[in-house]
Amino acid sequence: MSVFPYLVAGWVLLAGIYGLATSRDLIQSVGCLAVAQSSTYVLLLAVGYRRGATAPVFADLPVGAPVVDPVVQALALTDVVVGATVTALLLALVIQLRKRHGTVDPERLTGLRG
Amino acid sequence: MSRRVRLLLLAGAGLVIAVVFAAGCAELPPFGSPDHPYGERAVAAALARHTANVVSSVNFDQRAFDTLGEESILFASVLGTVIVLRPARDEDRQEPEPARVLPSTRLFGALLLPVTLLTGGYLVAHGQLSPGGGFQGGVVLATGLHLAYVAADYLALRQVRPLAVLDVADALAAGAFSVLGLVGLVAGAAFLSNTLPLGTFNTLSSGGLVPVINAVVGVEVASGVIVLLAQFLDQAVEVVDR
Numbered sequence: 001m002s003v004f005p006y007l008v009a010g011w012v013l014l015a016g017i018y019g020l021a022t023s024r025d026l027i028q029s030v031g032c033l034a035v036a037q038s039s040t041y042v043l044l045l046a047v048g049y050r051r052g053a054t055a056p057v058f059a060d061l062p063v064g065a066p067v068v069d070p071v072v073q074a075l076a077l078t079d080v081v082v083g084a085t086v087t088a089l090l091l092a093l094v095i096q097l098r099k100r101h102g103t104v105d106p107e108r109l110t111g112l113r114g
Numbered sequence: 115m116s117r118r119v120r121l122l123l124l125a126g127a128g129l130v131i132a133v134v135f136a137a138g139c140a141e142l143p144p145f146g147s148p149d150h151p152y153g154e155r156a157v158a159a160a161l162a163r164h165t166a167n168v169v170s171s172v173n174f175d176q177r178a179f180d181t182l183g184e185e186s187i188l189f190a191s192v193l194g195t196v197i198v199l200r201p202a203r204d205e206d207r208q209e210p211e212p213a214r215v216l217p218s219t220r221l222f223g224a225l226l227l228p229v230t231l232l233t234g235g236y237l238v239a240h241g242q243l244s245p246g247g248g249f250q251g252g253v254v255l256a257t258g259l260h261l262a263y264v265a266a267d268y269l270a271l272r273q274v275r276p277l278a279v280l281d282v283a284d285a286l287a288a289g290a291f292s293v294l295g296l297v298g299l300v301a302g303a304a305f306l307s308n309t310l311p312l313g314t315f316n317t318l319s320s321g322g323l324v325p326v327i328n329a330v331v332g333v334e335v336a337s338g339v340i341v342l343l344a345q346f347l348d349q350a351v352e353v354v355d356r
Contacts, residue, residue, distance in 0.1 A: 002144035010135040014128050021124045048153065051146035056157060056168035059243045059316055063161060069153030070160070070168035074177065077169065078184045081249050081335070085191035088342050092198040095349055099202075 009043035012036070026094045026104040030087055037083045041076050048072035164312040165321040170247045174327040178306040181327075182291055185334060189288040192338040199345040201353050210351045213267035223265020227274070230258030238332030242321040248328045252335025259340060268351050277344055280337040287334035294327055 016036025023029040048069030054061065056070035098104050115123075143149060160171035173181050201207060234255030241247030263271040294306070301309035310322035319325065 002146070003139045003142070005145050006139035006142055007136060010132065010139065013135075014132060017128065017131075018124065021120065046145060047142065048150065049146050050148055050150060050153075055245060056153075057166060057243075057245055058157075058161065058168065059166040066148070067153070067157060067168070069150040069156075070172050071152045071156050073169045074172035077173065077249060078181070082184060082187050085188050085338075085342070088346075089191045089194045089198070092195040092345065095346075096198055 005046035005049070006043060009039045009046060011039075012042055013039035024105050024107060026097065026106060027091070029106065030090045030094065033090070034083060034087055037079070040079055044072040044076045044079070161315075163308055163322060163324075164315045165324050166243045166316050167241065167245065167247070169245075170241045170324055170328060171321070173247065173249075174241075174324045174331070175308045175321070178295070178308075178323070178327060181331070182295065182306065185288060185291055185331060188335065188338055189284065192284060192342050195342055195345050199349055201348075204356050205353050206356045207348075207352045208354050210268040212269055215266055220266050223261050226265075227258070227261050230261055231255060234258050234336070238329060238336075239318065239325075241328040241332070242324045243316060243318070248331030248333075249335050252332045253339055255332070255336035256339035256343070260343065263347070268347065271347075275340060275344065277341065280340050283333055284337040284341055287330050287337065290330045291327060291334070294323065294330065297323065 013036050016032050016034075016039065019032030019035060020029055023032055048071070050066060050068050053066040053068045056067040056073065058065075058067075061067070094104060097109070101109055103109065156172050156176060157168050159176055160166075160168040163171060163175060165171035165175065234251050237246035237251030237254055238248055239251075241251065259275060260271065262274045296305070298305055298307035298309050301307075303309050306323075308321075308323040310326070312322045313320035
C-alpha cells in the first residue's frame with residue numbers, strides 16, 4: 001500500500017470540500033476550509049517521507065545521515081502560517097457579517113447591503 | 115440553486131477530483147522511497163552554507179524570495195483583520211472589568227510567563243541550529259504572552275502588551291525583510307542571496323543571512339499574532355453597541 005498516505009490526503013481534501021459546500025454556519029465553513037487545506041500538509045509530508053530517515057537537522061547528526069526531504073517540510077511550514085492568518089482574516093469577516101446581517105447562515109445571506 | 119442541485123453538482127465534481135487525484139497518486143514515487151533529488155540538493159546546499167537546520171536554510175536562504183512573499187501574506191492578513199475589526203461608528207468601547215481570579219492561578223501565571231517568553235525567544239534565536247525558527251518561535255512568543263489573559267484578566271494582558279509598539283514592530287520587521295535582501299545586491303550578488311560571513315558550523319552565529327532574516331521574521335510573527343489576537347479580544351471584551 002505505497003499510495004495509501006497520498007489517498008488519505010485526497011480523502012481529507014474531499015471531506016473539507018463537502019463540509020464547505022453543505023455548511024449552514026460560516027464559522028463551520030472556515031473550519032472546513034482549514035480541514036481542506038490541512039490535506040496539503042498530509043500530502044507534502046507524505047511526499048517527503050523517507051523510510052528509516054530522521055529530521056533534517058544536522059546539529060547532532062553526522063553529515064550524510066539519511067534525512068527526510070527538507071524542501072516539503074519548509075513548504076508545509078509556509079502552508080501552516082498562511083493558513084492560520086487567512087483563517088483569522090476570514091473569521092474577522094464573519095464577525096462583521098454577523099453584526100451587519102444578524103446571521104452566519106450562508107443560505108440566509110441574500111441581497112447586497114451597503 | 116436549490117440544495118439538491120448543489121449536492122448533485124458537488125457529488126459529480128467530487129467524483130472527478132477523486133478519480134484524477136487517485137490516478138495522479140498512482141504515478142507518484144512510492145511512499146517512503148529513498149529517492150529525493152530536491153531534498154538531497156537542499157541538504158548539500160544548507161551544509162555548504164553552514165546551516166545545521168536545513169528547513170531554516172530552505173526558508174530563509176535557498177527560497178528566501180518565496181518566504182518574502184509568504185510573510186507579505188501574513189502582514190496583509192494582519193492588516194486586513196485590523197481594518198475589518200476596527201470599531202464602527204455605531205460602536206463604543208467600554209472599560210473591561212477586573213475579573214476574579216484565584217491568587218494561586220495568578221501566581222502560577224506570573225511565574226510561567228517569563229518561562230514561556232524565554233522558550234519563544236530561544237526557539238527564534240536557535241532557528242538555524244535546532245528545530246524551530248522565526249515562524250514557530252514567534253507564535254510561541256505571541257501565544258505565551260496571552261498567559262497573562264488566561265491566568266489573570268484582560269487588564270493584566272493590556273499591561274504586558276504594548277500594542278502601539280507592536281503595531282510599529284510588525285510593519286518595521288516586514289519591511290526589514292526586503293531591506294535585508296538588498297545586502298545581496300550591495301555585495302554584487304542577487305536579491306536576498308546569502309553573502310554574509312557564514313561563521314562556524316553549529317554555532318549561534320552560523321548561516322550568514324539565515325539567523326538575521328530568522329530574527330526579523332520572529333519579530334514580525336510575534337507582533338503580528340499579538341496584534342491579530344488583540345483585535346478579536348477587543349471584539350469580545352471591549353467593543354459594544356452604542
